Amino acid sequence: MAEILGKKTGYCRGKGGSMHIADFSVGILGATAVVGAGIPIATGAGLSIKLRGTHQVVAGFFGDGASNQGTFHESINMAAIWSLPVIFVCENNLYAMGTRQSMVMKIESISERAVAYGIPGVTVDGNDVLAVYEATQNAVNHARDGEGPTLIECKTYRHKGHSRFDPATYRPKEEVEEWLKRDPIPRFKAELRKMQLLTEQEAKRIEQAVVSDVEQAVKFAAESPYPAPEEALENVYR
Numbered sequence: 001m002a003e004i005l006g007k008k009t010g011y012c013r014g015k016g017g018s019m020h021i022a023d024f025s026v027g028i029l030g031a032t033a034v035v036g037a038g039i040p041i042a043t044g045a046g047l048s049i050k051l052r053g054t055h056q057v058v059a060g061f062f063g064d065g066a067s068n069q070g071t072f073h074e075s076i077n078m079a080a081i082w083s084l085p086v087i088f089v090c091e092n093n094l095y096a097m098g099t100r101q102s103m104v105m106k107i108e109s110i111s112e113r114a115v116a117y118g119i120p121g122v123t124v125d126g127n128d129v130l131a132v133y134e135a136t137q138n139a140v141n142h143a144r145d146g147e148g149p150t151l152i153e154c155k156t157y158r159h160k161g162h163s164r165f166d167p168a169t170y171r172p173k174e175e176v177e178e179w180l181k182r183d184p185i186p187r188f189k190a191e192l193r194k195m196q197l198l199t200e201q202e203a204k205r206i207e208q209a210v211v212s213d214v215e216q217a218v219k220f221a222a223e224s225p226y227p228a229p230e231e232a233l234e235n236v237y238r
């Protein structure tokens with residue numbers, strides 16, 4: 001919250017904002033506002049892991065729209081030929097801003113593109129927590145065994161417009177209603193309840209704890225100072 005509000009206490013001291021947030025201390029190399037620009041960064045991080053010989057694995061996230069950028073094709077091909085430990089995670093939410101996938105692609109599943117680079121490509125129900133977990137686990141094992149990258153396509157949906165200013169009138173009402181029923185959070189809760197791994201009381205406690213964390217983050221951010229003007233050129237590349 002502090003970073004989003006441009007405050008000095010944010011992860012990037014208020015200079016990254018929501019679009020360029022990074023936290024190297026936990027391995028988050030950074031978000032980027034340039035669609036598809038994170039994909040070559042993931043490949044580069046994979047090369048770094050290989051050269052350093054650690055057991056790390058990179059996960060790079062991007063959208064269906066980003067998979068039409070040249071960076072997607074070039075980066076996956078390089079990661080494939082060098083057998084880099086990278087998981088390319090495509091969150092296919094059917095839209096790139098207002099552009100529906102079917103308007104700009106002849107294929108239905110983006111995972112099909114993996115064939116062109118000789119790597120595994122899987123499509124999973126992106127709103128099914130355990131299905132995503134399983135696909136990721138397989139891809140991690142594959143990467144750690146030195147077998148190279150995997151492309152995972154998570155089929156999902158955007159619950160709202162692209163931004164707060166987008167009324168998203170280009171989407172059929174029925175389509176939105178259908179997808180809202182598949183919201184992964186209540187769905188996973190129901191699954192845990194069915195497996196008797198969660199009581200209603202525990203679920204309530206978790207929800208309250210999350211609400212309280214968010215409220216505290218908002219309060220902390222609101223009360224934090226902005227960076228001083230004379231710090232403008234500190235902690236930035238120039």
Ligand SMILES: Cc1ncc(C[n+]2csc(CCOP(=O)(O)OP(=O)(O)O)c2C)c(N)n1
Pocket residue numbers: 033034035036062063064065066067091093095096097
């Ligand atoms: C190179 C580039 N072109 C255009 C834009 C404008 N833009 C911002 S988000 C977006 C759509 C991205 O769609 P997708 O990859 O499907 O990601 P989603 O927002 O659905 O997660 C576009 C075109 C941009 N930020 N960068």
Ligand SMILES: [Mg+2]
Pocket residue numbers: 063064065091092093094095096097
């Ligand atoms: Mg999209």
